[in-house]
Amino acid sequence: MDPLRETLTRVANELGFVLVGFARLRPLSEHEDFYRRWLADGGNASMTYLAREPERRLDPRQLDARYRSVVSLGYPYAARATPEVDWRAEMRGRIAAYALGRDYHDVVKKRARAVGNVIRQLRPGSTTRTYVDTGPVFEREWASASRIGWFGKNTMILNREHGSYFFLAEIFTDVEFDATTEPYREHCGSCRRCLDLCPTGALADGYVMRSDLCISYQTIENRGAIPRELRPKIGNWIFGCDICNDVCPWNDDHASDDSADDLLPRLPELLALDDEQFGIRFTVSAVKRAKRRGLLRNVAVALGNTRNPDAIAPLARAIETESEPLIRSHAAWALGEIGGATARRALERALRDRDTAVRREAAAALETN
Template sequence: MKREIRAAARTAGFDQVGFAPAAPPTHAEAYEAWLANGYHGEMGYMAREDSVRRRLDPREALPGCRTLIVVSLLYGSTPPRTTAPGRRAADRTDASRGRRLPVVARYALGRDYHDVFEERLDALSAAIEALAPGARTKRYVDYGPVLERDHAQRAGLGWIGKNTMLLHPDLGSYFMLGELLTDLDIEPDPPFVHDRCGTCRRCIDACPTEAILDGRLLDARLCISYLTIELRGAIPEELRPAIGNRVFGCDICQEVCPWNSDAPGPDRPPFAARPGQPMPPEDMVAWAEELAALAPDEFRARYRGTAFSRPGRDGLLRNLAVGLGNSGESGVRPILERLRADSSPLVREHARWAIDVLPG
């Protein structure tokens, strides 16, 4: 049964598959301390009593659960677009003055990975039902109450690095995780017990907002991914300069990780854009002009099925205003003046800040 499920997971398109027991996560106390310190910021759903209860015991999420099938999808370490032919990835993500390229997390330029995972997990669930009629399953991606990296380490898929990402010695960290909870009793895989970060602290030192703390802790309130995606309100002014031109997510702690230097990419990028799916402009001014002209329903239609729908129109314009202010280019002033008159108070405030920090 285990061998056939593993084969079915491969057929469904997953790159890794491991089996973990449905037991409380190893780092349960660390998770509770993380919440107690407020490191989750405005992500209140992570601290809800029912959510915490299910994260601390998978059997709360699926009564009778005995096994977690943990799967991964590689999305690749190669930047999806570059500023010029031959320019290195490190150059592309540098937030130096005069840059108008909107830097976007590698996973985001294409389909929303949640949709891809759901389709493939449903296919795996159907295969399990065919193998074991009556077996119950429940799928989760990162929006669900599962401490996925903890269970992934227990399933042998890698170790949790100092940047709190799951790392694999051959695959690096450019992959997403998904889980299928089941009441089938399947022999677990050996856990990944080796910590291969050693004395390296490149991720900690490279984080421009100092969000990565010693002890494998991430203060989400300082993380650029949180600030540009999950945060619904204003980005703290003292953090805005460090964001540079990163307008959606951040890959810095993965870019500097030695385990990603030779990490392979997928044969077929799993989150590739659908045919006809429009791509955001490669210029912050052009992107801001496009978004500023969109009504809410037009934005939803334009970005449906993409990760950009998460922060919404106003959140993206907020991020672009910060990036334009950090560009240091006087030529971005006209679009910022337009955003200063936007219907959204959030956009207006960040546009005013950006205008104030521009030279001259």
């Protein structure tokens, strides 16, 4: 092995990266038609940033003409084995495994930059730029080109030893590296678990992800109302979703145990968070991306999906005291899902809400209650 590659691999491993790969930069012309067709079909939903700077996404040398290679890194995180609790009876939500603990952007990018520093130290005058889920970069395409895994049917990069539970980082550099191994063979075979078990049907054949149907998109990126037809299918997911990872056979041996309080936070407690409390609880967490209004909107939906009468009181209180119409409107929907005389009285009061969307949700809920 080239001494520089060997050193980079060793340092990356010492920093916690379990996957290290190299590839020569080139235009990703084989992905261009798929990418443009996906955008034209609305696959990116409201994420307009995914359509920006297509030339730079397809060829990182548009970022800097000096770049010649990419170092792709995989940093593992733990899958979570769901505790044996009745989330409806206990009114607990669920957060995607990657968002538990400190925000991965901060952790992984700091370590990836340390790998990039080694390149500049050993090759004085060289240049590097590091990305971790940021910027106009096709990270999965470069991970595949760097031979650290294959494209799974769940649209994730999969690796035989590490499944899909790892973050990706890319280091673009003017140092020349070639991929020295054969392409990572595809191992999904005839398995369709991720496609068939996605509750919203967000995944389709041909490695297609419909963002507007994805639970992760709806609970994180969507800044407005969650479509009514999707709300019951979201279950108790309040930030992200792990279903297409959890059902993958390559992830069967990667689950770790957590307490119910760590993995399944109590929904009524979350619905009561004010701005200051939200900031304190999630300041170093990836959950902050949803913002308070988005997270509590999701919490209201999950409470409705519990169908638990004990959820009526916190939902009714939210309608009475919450300043955000988005949260109040979803709380009204949730009360309609639970039903009963107490929920109905709260919904009748919501008909006098100052916000049109809240009144509309309350009226629709009363029609079915």
